Amino acid sequence: MSKKIEKLVVCVEFYAEDCLARGQANSTVRTKRVLLGVFVSWCLTQNISLVSKLDIDALENYRQHLYRYRKARDGEPLDLSTQRMRLMAVTGFLERLYYFRIVKSDFFMQFKLPRVTRRLPADVPDEVEMEQVFRQAMTKGKMAVRDRAILEVYYATGIRRTELANLDLKDIDFKHQLVTVRKGKGNLDRRVPIATRAVNWIRQYLKELRPTLASIESGEALFLGNTGNRIRSSKLSDLVSDYIKRSGIGKSGSCHLFRHAAATAMLRNGADIRYVQEMLGHLDITSTQIYTRVTVMDLSKVYNDTHPAARG
Numbered sequence: 001m002s003k004k005i006e007k008l009v010v011c012v013e014f015y016a017e018d019c020l021a022r023g024q025a026n027s028t029v030r031t032k033r034v035l036l037g038v039f040v041s042w043c044l045t046q047n048i049s050l051v052s053k054l055d056i057d058a059l060e061n062y063r064q065h066l067y068r069y070r071k072a073r074d075g076e077p078l079d080l081s082t083q084r085m086r087l088m089a090v091t092g093f094l095e096r097l098y099y100f101r102i103v104k105s106d107f108f109m110q111f112k113l114p115r116v117t118r119r120l121p122a123d124v125p126d127e128v129e130m131e132q133v134f135r136q137a138m139t140k141g142k143m144a145v146r147d148r149a150i151l152e153v154y155y156a157t158g159i160r161r162t163e164l165a166n167l168d169l170k171d172i173d174f175k176h177q178l179v180t181v182r183k184g185k186g187n188l189d190r191r192v193p194i195a196t197r198a199v200n201w202i203r204q205y206l207k208e209l210r211p212t213l214a215s216i217e218s219g220e221a222l223f224l225g226n227t228g229n230r231i232r233s234s235k236l237s238d239l240v241s242d243y244i245k246r247s248g249i250g251k252s253g254s255c256h257l258f259r260h261a262a263a264t265a266m267l268r269n270g271a272d273i274r275y276v277q278e279m280l281g282h283l284d285i286t287s288t289q290i291y292t293r294v295t296v297m298d299l300s301k302v303y304n305d306t307h308p309a310a311r312g
Contacts, residue, residue: 006050008043011102012036015093018100025187027162035089051103054094059111063087081116088113124260129249130155136243143226145209147239149201150223150231153179154240154255156198158262158280160184161255165233168220172202184281192279 012033019029042065043049048058066083070076078086091111097103125133134155137148153164163181171180172194179194202222213224221230241254251257259280266276 006052006102008040008049008051011051011097012040012093014102015096018096023187025183028187032089032093035086036093038086039090039093051097054103055105056107056110059087059090059108062090080114084114084116087111123251124264125244125249125251125257126261127265129247129251130258130261132247132249133243136246139246142209145201145205146213146223147243149198149205150236151240151243151258152198152201153194154258155262156195157192158259159192160259160281161233161236163281164255165223165231165236167222169206169222170220172199172222174199174203181281188281190278190281 015036016029016033019032020026039062042062043054043058046058046061048054063083066078066086069078071078091108091113094103094108098106098108134148134151137151138144140147150164153159153167157179159179159181163184166182167179168182171182173180173191177194177196177199178191181190181192184190210224213226213228215228218224218228219230223231225231225235237254240258241252244251244253244257253260263276263280266279267273
């Protein structure tokens with residue numbers, strides 16, 4: 001194999017094209033490119049430009065680099081979950097190159113990724129606090145109805161930020177009150193129920209505001225930005241985060257906080273965890289099980305109300 005093909009930067013592009021060919025989402029592949037770009041930049045500082053020069057020592061040195069790294073904006077270290085994500089991008093990359101015999105050894109199989117405990121935010125908003133957030137949207141002038149519809153859809157469905165941004169008009173089934181999420185996590189489609197109240201806010205947005213925002217560039221996008229284009233995921237993060245802060249509930253977070261709140265509320269009200277898993281689009285039920293930890297507060301209340309020793 002030529003030295004040119006062995007170059008790390010070339011291998012990353014080869015791997016990205018392979019991921020796309022195997023049906024991975026564009027957003028997933030973009031993330032992999034970014035993470036591997038960081039790795040390749042570090043490799044070049046170590047005089048490693050060819051994939052054949054990588055070995056277990058290089059991986060361990062990169063692990064140490066990530067452990068020692070401090071963020072420029074605040075001097076804080078990388079979260080262990082971030083370190084794991086960056087390392088996992090590298091091992092996945094090497095595994096695929098080994099499949100194609102570009103990498104000749106499976107040395108990367110010896111490399112152990114750090115174990116990360118899944119955590120929820122310290123405080124997940126309850127139903128009363130969610131109503132406070134909703135009310136903030138109604139202070140936003142002409143965009144109020146759009147923003148309220150966005151918040152309602154997030155809470156009613158628990159879908160991810162990118163999934164909401166990618167919703168098209170045809171994805172809302174008003175008759176059966178269902179939302180079709182296309183190419184979610186794992187590039188899979190799923191259908192989830194949506195509450196009547198959220199549906200009504202979508203109807204109001206479609207009647208009162210979307211026609212005034214729409215342009216030729218809008219296409220079939222459900223939620224539009226101020227310019228008439230499909231609303232960006234980054235804009236959704238800023239929008240939701242701002243409403244949470246201004247609500248005065250004393251909790252921080254963004255789009256994912258609504259996802260946490262939706263799952264927690266369902267479990268607290270008796271939903272089977274398997275249905276919550278299906279709704280959230282979790283491929284592995286262990287991802288859903290983290291929400292059961294939040295309900296320990298409910299367990300404590302039941303214990304205090306029912307156990308003789310606690311009553312005594």
